Amino acid sequence: AAGVIQSPRHLIKEKRETATLKCYPIPRHDTVYWYQQGPGQDPQFLISFYEKMQSDKGSIPDRFSAQQFSDYHSELNMSSLELGDSALYFCASSSPTGGSYEQYFGPGTRLTVT
Amino acid sequence: GQNIDQPTEMTATEGAIVQINCTYQTSGFNGLFWYQQHAGEAPTFLSYNVLDGLEEKGRFSSFLSRSKGYSYLLLKELQMKDSASYLCAVSYGYNTDKLIFGTGTRLQVFP
Numbered sequence: 001a002a003g004v005i006q007s008p009r010h011l012i013k014e015k016r017e018t019a020t021l022k023c024y025p026i027p028r029h030d031t032v033y034w035y036q037q038g039p040g041q042d043p044q045f046l047i048s049f050y051e052k053m054q055s056d057k058g059s060i061p062d063r064f065s066a067q068q069f070s071d072y073h074s075e076l077n078m079s080s081l082e083l084g085d086s087a088l089y090f091c092a093s094s095s096p097t098g099g100s101y102e103q104y105f106g107p108g109t110r111l112t113v114t
Numbered sequence: 115g116q117n118i119d120q121p122t123e124m125t126a127t128e129g130a131i132v133q134i135n136c137t138y139q140t141s142g143f144n145g146l147f148w149y150q151q152h153a154g155e156a157p158t159f160l161s162y163n164v165l166d167g168l169e170e171k172g173r174f175s176s177f178l179s180r181s182k183g184y185s186y187l188l189l190k191e192l193q194m195k196d197s198a199s200y201l202c203a204v205s206y207g208y209n210t211d212k213l214i215f216g217t218g219t220r221l222q223v224f225p
Contacts, residue, residue, distance in 0.1 A: 033212060042201060042215035043157065056210035090156055094211065101145060101164075101211060105156040 002027055004093050004106030012112045013081050021076040021109045025093030031055070032074040033103060034066060037088040049074055050096075081113045116140045118216035120202050125222045126192050134187045134219045136202030144211050147203040148176050148187045150196075151218065157201055160187065189221075197223045 005024040013019050025032050031050045035043035036059075045058035049068035060066075063081075068074045078085060088110050092103040117139045126132040138146070145164040149157035161169055163178035163185060175188040187200055199218040205211040 031210070033210075035213070042217050043213070045212040045214065048210045048212055050210065056207050056212050058212060088154070092213075096211065101205070102159050102162050103147065103205075103211070103213060104159055105149075107156050110154075 004091055004104055006089075006091050006106040006109050008109060009107060010110045010112075012114065014114055015081055015083065017081050017113075019078045019081060019111060021078070021089055021091075021111070023074045023076070023091030023093075023106060025072050025074070025091070026095075026104060028098060029093035029095045029100070029104075030072060030098075031094045031096060032068055032072070033092040033094075034060075034074070034076050035090045035092065035105075037090060037108075039087070043090060046076070078111075083113050086111060086113045116204075116214050118202055118204060118214060120200075120216040120219045122217065123220045123222070125224060128192055128194060128223055128225050130192050131188065131190050132192060132221065134189070134200050134202075134221070136185045136187070136216055138183050138185070138202070138204050138216075140204045140206055140214060142206030142208075143180065144205040144207065146176075146178055146185050147201075147205065147213065148174075148185075149201040149203060151199045151201055153199075160200075192223050194223050194225065197221060 034046040037043040046060040148160040161176035202216040203213040
């Protein structure tokens with residue numbers, strides 16, 4: 001079965017640079033969630049989209065922005081990167097309107113800021 | 115505030131049964147998830163409970179009591195590969211089902 005795809009899987013950036021993370025949800029899933037997981041921590045909700053509209057916002061810094069496109073893939077844009085942004089970034093998708101509330105996670109993007 | 119509590123670590127023997135408890139106090143509740151996570155990997159979906167009661171899926175079962183703010187994950191016939199972190203997560207929100215996670219329970223299975 002098709003799973004959530006994220007790219008890139010690994011990314012190394014320097015402080016103050018920008019990064020773009022991409023997420024391709026499971027086919028026919030209309031809802032995308034972004035989570036950040038720091039070392040030894042639990043995932044923290046950043047932002048979510050439903051039908052290309054932002055549906056909720058969590059602890060996402062103002063330096064970050066995200067959007068969902070017409071093909072339902074989503075991108076997380078991160079600017080003025082800081083050392084503390086080093087983390088695993090997961091995307092998850094679900095299809096509540098299709099009766100599937102389970103959130104399936106992608107493999108994650110490991111971002112390292114040096 | 116939001117609070118989800120799980121034991122930090124548990125150990126068990128191969129072939130045994132282990133129960134991982136989770137208590138929660140959240141401002142909203144749509145459902146409760148259990149995920150398995152190996153270090154550095156993505157959380158893998160195990161179960162989703164909305165209504166009170168027991169959901170069984172193979173070697174894994176999950177129980178929910180909404181009135182008590184309590185859930186548990188039961189793992190039977192433990193295998194070495196079950197050594198991982200188990201995350202309890204509550205979904206809440208009006209327009210979304212964002213998840214808030216507990217800190218996870220690290221389970222070590224010994225031969």
